[in-house]
Amino acid sequence: MRYLITGTAGFIGFHLARRLLEDGHEVLGVDSFSPYYDLALKEDRNTILEGYGAFRVARLALEDGPAFNAAWAAFSPEVVIHLAAQAGVRYSIDHPEAYISANLVGSFNVLEAARRLPVRHLLCASTSSAYGANVDMPFRETDRAVHPMTLYAATKGATELMGHAYAHLFGVPTTFFRFFTVYGPWGRPDMALFKFAKAILAGEPIDVYGGGDMSRDFTFIDDLVEAVVRLMDVAPNEANRVENDSLSPVAPFRMVNIGGGRPILLMEYIGELERALGRTATKNFLPMQDGDVPHTTASADLLERLIRYKPETPISRGVPAFVDWYRQRYGH
Structure with missing residues (x-):
């Protein structure tokens, strides 16, 4: 299959792209190679991916809607995984503008592309930070999450809401996942x-x-990638509704924690x-x-019901x- 992944020069995007390439798929990576941290690390990840004949990279910012649309249209992906974002909780306190641009405008352009050029499944990264000031543990996907503690969390929560609106209006099957403290080889220097x-x-x-x-509910990178790969085959719809599901009543939209609990x-x-x-x-x-x-x-109950797997x-x-x-x- 053809997969478009945003953020392939990043930690999680790199690992996911490599897994899909090893499984025999084609991957288009989209990345701006932002200088938020060591560019040499990003370039080295990308060099490894370029060693696979089925990988190509589009060096562009998601904020550049026309360029992104052109890359999407030329590749014609079947599944899109949107991982690119301005990361970092504390960085958002001093550099809020980076989060508005990358996380809100960039995600908007992804949703607009999915509206115009539909795919089988759109999967988007969110974060456990979206639970904000919630204190009841474990965090469940059906919990209200309306008290973000940082602008980073607020922008990720906003993209979830944007994604739901687009899924409802345009019927794009959309899964958002909330990652819980991912770590492992090739990790980010700011973690x-x-x-x-x-x-x-x-x-x-x-x-x-x-x-x-x-x-923290620490999640090893290989476990996270395995969960994402399995979720790709579970596009949200009534046919695969499970107990205590977060499946929307009005849209092909689901929120899933990825953490081991x-x-x-x-x-x-x-x-x-x-x-x-x-x-x-x-x-x-x-x-x-x-x-x-x-x-x-994390509550891993929904993840286990959907894919019979959780990080271990x-x-x-x-x-x-x-x-x-x-x-x-x-x-x-």
Whole structure:
């Protein structure tokens, strides 16, 4: 099949594209190669993908609607996975304009393209941050999520609403997934695991926010990719409605958590990293940062009912896999 993936130079997009290419599919990657973090990392991911004969990349920003439409039309994808976004919770506090442009305008152009050039299934990335100030755990897709803590979360929640409106008005089968703290090889340098590893190996202290009492539902990248691949075959409709579904009553639209439902304390996560590196971190304990939430836990019930799968990789396997990649790439 032909898959169009936005954000293939990014962490998740790279892994998903590589999986689909290995499975024998054609992939068009769309990426602006934004300088938000190390461009060399993005270029190296892209070089690996270009080693597959069935991959091509369109270097453009989603905000450029005409260029994006032209690339979509020329490739004629059967399934589209929209992963590109301006990421980062704290970056959104100081650079809000980047989130309006990339996340809202960019996603609008994806939806407009799907309206004009329909596909079998449109799948779009959202985030566990969309649950915002919710405190009832685990987070369920049917929970109200109307109290975002950052502009990043607000823009992702807005794209969910936009996606529902387009699914209702134009009948595009649309699945949004809320990712829960994804980590693994080729991860982003602004994420905790990468920052912690870099500091520990340099003999520098790590900043541990919230006094170390925070917990996250960590999701290993291979598990997330497997879940997304399986969800591609479950375009939302009444025929595949399951118990406690988030399927819309008025649109071919569904929201699905991708997380394992097993929260891990931040200090346990750091401990696993210390064991993998063979070093002990000097910890600088600090208060919670603006926009952070103390805990996240996914309900994986809907995911399991739909695809008979949920993320299972423990941090005792996932963190060493990241460390192996990090040492190989950076020579520590």
